[in-house]
Amino acid sequence: MSDRLKLFRRLISAFEGTSNPQRAVERGFYVNLPDNPVGVITGKIALRPSSVHLLFGGIGSGKTTQLLLTQEALNELEDIKAIYVDISLFTDISELQSGALIAIAGLELIKILQGYNTSELNDSKRIFERLLYGNSEIVTYHQQRLAQGIGAIESILKTGNSQSFTTTETRENRSSVLQAFIKTSTFVNEKLAKQVVFLFDSLDRLRESKTFVKPVLDDVIEINKHGLGAILVGSIVALYTERVNIAKNTENFYFLPYLDILEDDESRQFFSEIFNVRDPEKLINQEARELLISHSGGVLRDLMSLSQAAIEEAYMDGSDLIMEQHANQAIAAIERSKTIGLAxxxxxxxxxxxxxxxxxxxxxxxxxxxxxxxxxxxxxxxxxxxxxxxxxxxxxxxxxxxxxxxx
Missing domain, CATH: 1.10.10 (Arc Repressor Mutant, subunit A)
Structure with missing residues (x-):
């Protein structure tokens, strides 16, 4: 492998926007956000671990990174167990149903109780899974030829009868899920000498803002009734359209805006520092950096995407440096992707x-x-x-x- 390829691989890795923020901290890449409300949330949770906090902001504003760093900070306290949960890994965000967050929280509690294998916990786990995934059953069907059943989770390939697992839409109701959660959380409170705080992510992807209030907030308030704290993210649309209902449930809600690089010197300095720590060799020259910063719009994720695209352009161009023309080529490519589908x-x-x-x-x-x-x-x-x-x-x-x- 050439030294140039190694260098470009290292550089493009430094601008990986989806990488674990803990890894970014370890590599010396993390830069503190200016006017960051998450520091306030972390302090309030440390003081009152059973409280509920809502963090709103646009996609790509850095909420996930802040949640994960908050989890790390809270877990340094000896009496708090902070659990980060990506809701999208459990269920389709667009089809979120009542009781889903309760079931997800219940499954996460059972994970930290792995040393306790009781019939009651196993029953609760099945109830949580039935709400989230429905019932699984084995179905036998006849095939005229050798083929794999479309959508089958597992199938036996043979001529004649074949078997596969299928999921029905029969799901648990919220009431039975809540009863199972009460039993599980009570067990946790008895056995775990720590206060559990959930950090729910991905809820900013909800298209219907009413869903954020019902069922999301309803579920979180129910979880909180049993002594568990929570931080959850939401979209800026929910904050605009459901502000009154949100305020009825909690007074602890915050907004993480994009960074105004046009009018705020501190925001521009923040983005410049990102380049300083991730590209200390200055392979991305100053003109290219300024172009990438100005076209990011103050959106962290877009800065990372633009930087990676410019690095790719320079590598394919045979250049040893990322120049202004490479930044412009990256900007043009991202512009095309952002205009697709605009009515x-x-x-x-x-x-x-x-x-x-x-x-x-x-x-x-x-x-x-x-x-x-x-x-x-x-x-x-x-x-x-x-x-x-x-x-x-x-x-x-x-x-x-x-x-x-x-x-």
Whole structure:
């Protein structure tokens, strides 16, 4: 393997946006977010472990990283057991049902009780799994030829009768799940000399904000009734449309905005420091860095994606450095991906945001553009909305075309 390939592999790994934040800390890559509300949440949970906290923010704003670092900080306390849970690994977020979070929390509690194998715990586990996955049964069917059953979890391949596992839609009801959870949590409270705190992630992907209140918040409040703390993330859409209902359930909710690199010096310095710690050799030159920062829109995930794309462009170009032209090529590629599927109405909204310099989200189309990161909300030094900078050329071109048509 050439030294150049090793160098580029190391560099592209440094800008891996989905890597474990603990690994980033160990490699010296982690940089503290400015005005980070998670430090406040961590302190309040440490003081009152059985409290409930909600963290809202756009996709790619760094919520998962903050949750995992919060878990690490809380687990350093001798009397707290913080459990990070990615809800999407258990169930389809778009089809989240009442009792799902209770069942997931119950399964996580049973995991930490592995030394206790009681019939009651086993019964509870089956109830939790039936709510999340339904009932599994063996079905025998006849095949005329050798083939594998589509969708089968396991099948016996033979001519004639074949067998496979199938999942029915018969699921547990919330009441039986709750009773099983009460038994499980009571057992945990008796056996574990620590306060359990759940950190629920991926709920910011919910398209229907009402689902965040019912069933998500209903489930979390029920979990909390039995002495367990919780931090959960939610989308900015839920905060806008369900603020009154959210406030009824808890006063502890926070917003993690994108970083306003246009108006805030500290945010620009934060992004510059990311390059300093991940690319100390300065293989990405200053002009390329500035381009990548400005086109990220203050979205951490987008900065990582753009940087990796620029590194790939430089490697394929045969260059030893990532230059301005490589950053521009990466920007063009990401721009194409962000414009795919944009309807005329969405483009009209983006044009309006860019020309009128104001935005008050009300419609489902407005919220969808916020959820997908086409429209970015900043909270500091002032609240404002902006079209993602990578989309600006598209919007400007659309404006020019409309002006010609209207002449």
């Amino acid at each position: 005329d109405l969405s483009i009209d909204i983006l044009v309006s945001v860019m020309t009128e310099k104001s935005f008050s989200p009300r419609t489902s189309e407005d919220f969808e553009l916020m959820l997908t990161g086409h429209i970015l909300e900043y909270g500091y030094p002032r609240q404002r909305f902006a079209v993602h900078p990578i989309l600006v050329p598209l919007i400007e071109n659309t404006r020019r075309i409309k002006r010609r048509v209207n002449r």
